[in-house]
Amino acid sequence: EAIVIDSPLAGCKFTIEEIPVHGSCQSCGKAFVVKDFLFCCPICQSGQIEVTQGYELEIAYLEVRGKGEG
Incomplete structure (x- = not known):
């Protein structure tokens, strides 16, 4: 809600789906x-x-x- 307060997007719903962070070691080459x-x-x-x-x-x-559509 904080990103849409006082904007044309007020009342919008955001759903965030997180994905795991993957890395690769530049020293030994291991992916993790x-x-x-x-x-x-x-x-x-x-x-x-x-x-x-x-x-x-x-x-x-x-x-x-549109306005009034729920």
């Missing part, structure tokens, strides 16, 4: 799922990782209604 926002390799503990998934934003569905 990031846990608890700890951006280091679980194998070698290196902080040199590349995020490979989880930063995307996709609008999966949009429904537009």
Whole structure:
């Protein structure tokens, strides 16, 4: 709600579906799922990782209604 207050989008409903963050270690090459926002390799503990998934934003569905349509 905070992003639409006092805007033409007031009253809109947003549903956020989170996806897991995946990373790849640049030191040892291990691919892994990031846990608890700890951006280091679980194998070698290196902080040199590349995020490979989880930063995307996709609008999966949009429904537009006119005034008075609910």
